[in-house]
Amino acid sequence: MPQTALTEAVFYIMLSLQKPLHGYGIIQNVEKLSNGRVKLAAGTLYGALNSLVDKGWIDALPENPESRKKEYVITNSGKTVLKEELSRLSELVDNGNRLLGGN
Amino acid sequence: MLRSFYKVFFIWQLEKEQAWINEMAQHGYSLKHAGRLRFDFEETEPDRYIYKSIFLKGSSGSDDNIKYFKFLEEMGINVVCYLNYPGTCWVYTRALKEDYPDGIELYSDIDSKINYQKVMAGYLVFLIIFTLLAGLLNLSVVIIAAKAQGRFMTLNIICTVICFSLCIASFIAAVKAYANIKKLKKERQLHE
Incomplete structure (x- = not known):
């Protein structure tokens, strides 16, 4: 079954989790990656992280007793999903460029 | 020093209540405790905190909500107090204004x-x-x-x-x- 599109927030969250990050780190990283365009709100991020953990696309790492902040990292199946999404986005960009006379 | 005010807000007046609490915070009165009718404020420097009231499913002591509060804490958003109603809770949170100068937005999608x-x-x-x-x-x-x-x-x-x-x-x-x-x-x- 073809995969449905990921939301922008989910795409950027998963992209940020190539290395373990806690919630606030994800927000900062997404903002940096998108040049300040995408600002994740705490409630939205919390819901997205829970859904991604349930799907097995990211893992919640055991809590670090020093920081007491929960960290997350992408799983192999998450990486596969991300690559599929990237290819879907490439198709959109290629078709857009071809029909609008871009590159 | 604590100062108490008595006011009534209904469930559909969440935004109005929040605006009032934030206005008080601007004047140096930061919410410490909210009851059904009574609101206790502590004197702080003006504009130190920004408040956000949220309405959640389940009681404030439920596992899901406790996990959510902990997550918000990691984001610098702390639960000040809450009121439980059957099946729901009304939660008062706050953060430092310098961390959230444009206000606390919990949902971006x-x-x-x-x-x-x-x-x-x-x-x-x-x-x-x-x-x-x-x-x-x-x-x-x-x-x-x-x-x-x-x-x-x-x-x-x-x-x-x-x-x-x-x-x-x-x-x-x-x-x-x-x-x-x-x-x-x-x-x-x-x-x-």
């Missing part, structure tokens, strides 16, 4: 906003049914007492008026919540 409105609308429907039944019950007591015994039940009349007024106000708020959900769903057809 349409789906989360829709879910939030759904929780609110669901509770309003419960209130409509509850107040309607309570109003009808009181009204029937008034009618029966008047017909059978010729008695004028003042207390029941007052209760009937209060229940029906709350029912109408809840109905209006629920209509607004469903209109918001409809608007957000339309927007989602075009945008994320």
